Amino acid sequence: MYAFRSSLRLAAVAVALVATSAQAQDVPAGKQMRIIVPYSAGGTSDILGRKLAQQLGERLGRQVIVENKAGAGGSIGTDATVRADADGSTLLLHSGAIATEPAIKSKLPYDVNKDLAAVTTVVKGPFALVVNNDLPVKNVAEFLAYAKANPGKVNYGTPGVGTSVHFATEYFKAMSKAPITHVPYKGASAALVGLMGNEVQLVIDPLSTAKKYAESGKMRALGVTTAQRTDLWPQMPTIAEGGVPGFDTAVWYGLYVPAKTPAATVDKLNKELVAILQSDDMRKWLSQEGLEPVADTPAQSQDFLRKDIERWKALAKSAGIQAE
The missing domain is CATH 3.40.190.150 (Bordetella uptake gene, domain 1)
Known part of the structure; x- marks a missing residue:
């Protein structure tokens, strides 16, 4: 019992x-x-x-x-x-x-x-690094050479101070030693408009929008920010391949x-x-x-x-x- x-x-x-x-x-x-x-x-x-x-x-x-x-x-x-x-x-x-x-x-x-x-x-x-069409560069290596030969003449745009795009671009600046200057905008769209108007010469932007604008001929894409190429844009090289070893952000x-x-x-x-x-x-x-x-x-x-x-x-x- x-x-x-x-x-x-x-x-x-x-x-x-x-x-x-x-x-x-x-x-x-x-x-x-x-x-x-x-x-x-x-x-x-x-x-x-x-x-x-x-x-x-x-x-x-x-x-x-x-x-x-x-x-x-x-x-x-x-x-x-x-x-x-x-x-x-x-x-x-x-x-x-x-x-x-x-x-x-x-x-x-x-x-x-x-x-x-x-x-x-x-x-x-991935983010993608895109530049103004008038900039005489076709890849990341050429961009770095141009920026270092023209200090103070290359600006980069972001949606604002402290945004993930701002940090991604400062990370690129730190690793590449490129002498580029920050120009904050009020939003991602404004930064891209600034790029197309040549107010800034470089923007790092999420792949979906960057690819759309690049493929329409409104700006030139130089590379993606991830360590490996992405299946979402397989022909686009990485920034690491372009001369910034170890660069990886998303x-x-x-x-x-x-x-x-x-x-x-x-x-x-x-x-x-x-x-x-x-x-x-x-x-x-x-x-x-x-x-x-x-x-x-x-x-x-x-x-x-x-x-x-x-x-x-x-x-x-x-x-x-x-x-x-």
Whole structure:
């Protein structure tokens, strides 16, 4: 009889543990699931967020909405995520700016490494180095020779101080020793207009837009920023091939939740998102946007974010990049 009662107690404990585990894995049924995008509607982050929300909702059998919380370089949306319930109902889709922002802002209301937990690095894609058509260069080596022979005459445009494009171009400047001068604009489109008008002579821009403008003859592409050539533009050489050995940077997006979200819930979200990102339909759609799926583990994504922040902090210090 005692053994029978003990068995019943053990069975009850096992059932309770299973129920607790299942509860930890699933987002509360009565909660609205949302993906916070810390930028305005219509941009790449917003378009990607809506695509992910639709497919995640289909896999989970529930609605997932996108909530745009733009402003302050992404920090408003990030802060809203940090303060949200840590139950998996709120995710943050952020660009690589989540790593550059801490490099130049010392008084953020949160610590990205401590207050957010990575779910997965969603996608990455090359930037492309493009120049004004009037510049007498056809490749990266010729550009470097021209810039060094004409100090003070080559300017580069960015969407603004502290943006991922600004950091990518300063990284290029530091590694190549090219004497180029920063001209910040208010947005990526304005920087490209400045390039076509020869206000600036160089822009590093995400591949999707850079390729479109280059193939239409409005500017000249010299190379992509990743270590290896990309299948998205296989004939385009890398900047490393062009004379800057070891150069490697990319545009990327990641998904995050509040730091105290249960690990089982994070793992559940990761499993669903990896399946979405590895599907043929998603890969095809991403390639049209100049992006490739990453779909790494939470631990890998957290480590990648930490290392990216360290890299950009070192660059900001050496290049004297400061928030405006």
